[in-house]
Amino acid sequence: MDVNIKVGRRRRGVDFEHKRPTQEGGAHSAIVPWTKPGIDVEIAVAKGNFLDVFCGRRARIHARCMRGACVNNNARWTAAGQLFDFLSSILTLLFCVLRIFIHSHRLLLHTRCCHLDFRNQLMRLCYDRPSGVKLDPTVSSVPWEAPVPYNCDQVEGSSGLEEDSYMPNIGSVFRSKKKKDKDEKSHKENGPTDIIIEEPPVTPSTEGSIRQSLGSAPSTATTANSHSGGTISANKQPPSPTASTGPLAAKDDPMTTPAAPESHAASNANPAGPGHNRAPSQGQKTEPVYRATKGKYTLSDFTFQRTLGTGSFGRVHLVQSKHNLRFYAVKVLKKAQVVKMKQVEHTNDERRMLQRVKHPFLITLWGTFQDSKNLYMVMDFIEGGELFSLLRKSQRFPNPVAKFYAAEVALALDYLHSLNIIYRDLKPENLLLDRHGHLKITDFGFAKEVPDITWTLCGTPDYLAPEVVASKGYNKSVDWWSLGILIFEMLCGYTPFWDGGSPMKIYENILRGKVKYPAYIHPDAMDLLQQLITPDLTKRLGNLYHGSRSVLEHAWFAEVNWERLLSKQIEPPYVPPVRGGIGDASLFDKYPEETEEYGKDGPDQYGHFFTDF
Numbered sequence: 001m002d003v004n005i006k007v008g009r010r011r012r013g014v015d016f017e018h019k020r021p022t023q024e025g026g027a028h029s030a031i032v033p034w035t036k037p038g039i040d041v042e043i044a045v046a047k048g049n050f051l052d053v054f055c056g057r058r059a060r061i062h063a064r065c066m067r068g069a070c071v072n073n074n075a076r077w078t079a080a081g082q083l084f085d086f087l088s089s090i091l092t093l094l095f096c097v098l099r100i101f102i103h104s105h106r107l108l109l110h111t112r113c114c115h116l117d118f119r120n121q122l123m124r125l126c127y128d129r130p131s132g133v134k135l136d137p138t139v140s141s142v143p144w145e146a147p148v149p150y151n152c153d154q155v156e157g158s159s160g161l162e163e164d165s166y167m168p169n170i171g172s173v174f175r176s177k178k179k180k181d182k183d184e185k186s187h188k189e190n191g192p193t194d195i196i197i198e199e200p201p202v203t204p205s206t207e208g209s210i211r212q213s214l215g216s217a218p219s220t221a222t223t224a225n226s227h228s229g230g231t232i233s234a235n236k237q238p239p240s241p242t243a244s245t246g247p248l249a250a251k252d253d254p255m256t257t258p259a260a261p262e263s264h265a266a267s268n269a270n271p272a273g274p275g276h277n278r279a280p281s282q283g284q285k286t287e288p289v290y291r292a293t294k295g296k297y298t299l300s301d302f303t304f305q306r307t308l309g310t311g312s313f314g315r316v317h318l319v320q321s322k323h324n325l326r327f328y329a330v331k332v333l334k335k336a337q338v339v340k341m342k343q344v345e346h347t348n349d350e351r352r353m354l355q356r357v358k359h360p361f362l363i364t365l366w367g368t369f370q371d372s373k374n375l376y377m378v379m380d381f382i383e384g385g386e387l388f389s390l391l392r393k394s395q396r397f398p399n400p401v402a403k404f405y406a407a408e409v410a411l412a413l414d415y416l417h418s419l420n421i422i423y424r425d426l427k428p429e430n431l432l433l434d435r436h437g438h439l440k441i442t443d444f445g446f447a448k449e450v451p452d453i454t455w456t457l458c459g460t461p462d463y464l465a466p467e468v469v470a471s472k473g474y475n476k477s478v479d480w481w482s483l484g485i486l487i488f489e490m491l492c493g494y495t496p497f498w499d500g501g502s503p504m505k506i507y508e509n510i511l512r513g514k515v516k517y518p519a520y521i522h523p524d525a526m527d528l529l530q531q532l533i534t535p536d537l538t539k540r541l542g543n544l545y546h547g548s549r550s551v552l553e554h555a556w557f558a559e560v561n562w563e564r565l566l567s568k569q570i571e572p573p574y575v576p577p578v579r580g581g582i583g584d585a586s587l588f589d590k591y592p593e594e595t596e597e598y599g600k601d602g603p604d605q606y607g608h609f610f611t612d613f
């Protein structure tokens with residue numbers, strides 16, 4: 001009879017079979033490979049045979065011996081068997097440890113995200129995107145459609161149908177006669193009030209001079225803010241960020257100098273300041289200039305109108321100055337709410353940062369004041385609504401449109417960083433379109449002067465950099481990360497780490513750091529995004545040796561003429577359908593109005609927190 005060895009798990013068939021013809025009375029040995037606990041070894045040995053079996057210590061051996069046969073399970077005692085057992089135990093142990101590690105890592109990640117979420121909810125530092133907003137990756141295949149009348153006719157030779165024809169090449173502007181006629185007509189209808197946008201609300205002391213300006217002839221602001229035609233400028237160098245501080249000069253402060261129309265015209269004509277056309281000078285340090293904003297106005301200087309938007313701590317109203325009849329936006333923050341949400345420092349920072357900055361693509365703060373219950377911040381009214389609404393209606397922007405907005409934001413960030421200010425809340429909800437279609441960044445609630453690093457957790461989940469999520473110290477580079485997310489969202493219609501809208505999932509995805517780039521993204525844009533949306537701070541563009549220049553000089557922005565962009569000479573891709581100067585807020589969503597009356601007398605419990613207002 002043969003020596004017959006079968007190895008397999010019970011009821012699961014035979015994995016190994018060893019059959020060897022034997023003669024009666026012979027002695028044999030057989031090594032049964034890869035036996036391990038729970039493996040059955042079945043042996044049949046013929047009468048008179050002797051068999052040594054080498055197999056795993058814990059293998060169950062069922063010997064069906066013919067009478068007179070002998071089976072020894074030597075494995076238990078052999079060094080090979082023990083070594084085999086030992087190694088298999090080690091491997092099993094390692095495998096278990098690995099599984100525990102993976103699970104605990106997941107658990108840790110989950111706990112960290114829970115913690116982050118809990119802190120956010122507790123302190124309301126991180127904001128979800130507005131509810132009811134459809135952020136669906138599947139919509140990204142929908143081509144650009146101008147949601148409202150689009151000024152395709154401004155683009156010479158454009159059919160208005162091809163993707164790239166929706167926007168003039170950044171750097172060259174062609175202005176059609178039709179657009180010029182429209183501007184002139186609108187100017188005749190609305191008078192000069194429709195021309196000078198950035199006019200301070202007048203206090204009784206300056207009222208006289210502004211009244212004069214109402215009747216004055218159109219100033220040079222018309223030509224400055226209009227989109228003059230022209231050829232491509234040879235100077236494509238990124239402008240010096242410090243060059244934009246010109247209008248910070250005290251003469252532009254509505255309180256200290258009665259604003260003559262010409263002076264405002266001049267500041268509008270050259271928003272970047274008188275020096276902006278000079279060759280870019282890098283590395284210049286800007287001296288901080290703080291405009292006087294404290295207690296400049298009172299409630300009685302304005303007529304409050306509808307709500308333009310609401311935030312976590314208050315709301316923004318459209319108001320009309322009783323003195324110059326122009327329209328402004330007033331952000332009203334409830335002191336009690338701000339204190340309760342531990343936002344005292346952020347609110348004071350917001351006022352201080354806004355007071356400091358002056359840039360064509362940043363909102364202008366004219367003044368602040370307070371009553372016993374509320375804080376008030378008087379800003380320009382930006383009529384064109386949020387970029388967010390435009391993006392949601394358009395689903396996604398074509399490459400040149402996204403590039404235009406990204407370039408304006410990049411200039412603003414460049415400027416803020418030159419003042420050591422981190423913005424920290426970049427998202428389309430905070431980008432407003434002026435009536436010409438240029439961007440204005442609003443909501444400086446999280447802006448902060450940070451020369452080196454900071455740790456505060458704040459921002460909007462989709463836009464948080466991994467170092468913020470991981471509660472590490474971070475610096476200005478978080479704004480460049482957010483720029484990457486913004487560009488991605490503009491090009492794709494959704495954010496790269498979006499995941500069913502749950503902030504927890506978003507944090508996990510951010511920490512994992514895997515981004516799927518749709519095939520339709522332009523290769524240059526993808527290259528830029530990959531270098532912005534990188535967790536590796538030693539590789540993130542904007543955080544490298546050349547700072548923001550490395551972003552502005554990236555190939556995707558190759559055709560951008562930065563000087564002309566800064567002076568608003570580049571035709572925006574989309575002109576919001578609003579009538580400027582008449583308080584047209586039709587592009588803003590409707591909100592339930594505040595029921596509590598402003599300016600009521602009462603104890604000022606929290607006034608000491610806001611002495612700067």
Ligand SMILES: Nc1ncnc2c1ncn2[C@@H]1O[C@H](COP(=O)(O)OP(=O)(O)OP(=O)(O)O)[C@@H](O)[C@H]1O
Binds near residue numbers: 308310313383442445
């Ligand atoms: N200057 C402005 N002109 C027109 N609308 C504005 C202006 N400033 C703000 N808004 C509108 O009001 C909304 C809320 O403003 P803002 O984001 O400054 O408030 P917030 O309380 O800080 O909000 P959040 O909770 O998002 O931080 C904006 O999204 C925008 O729609």
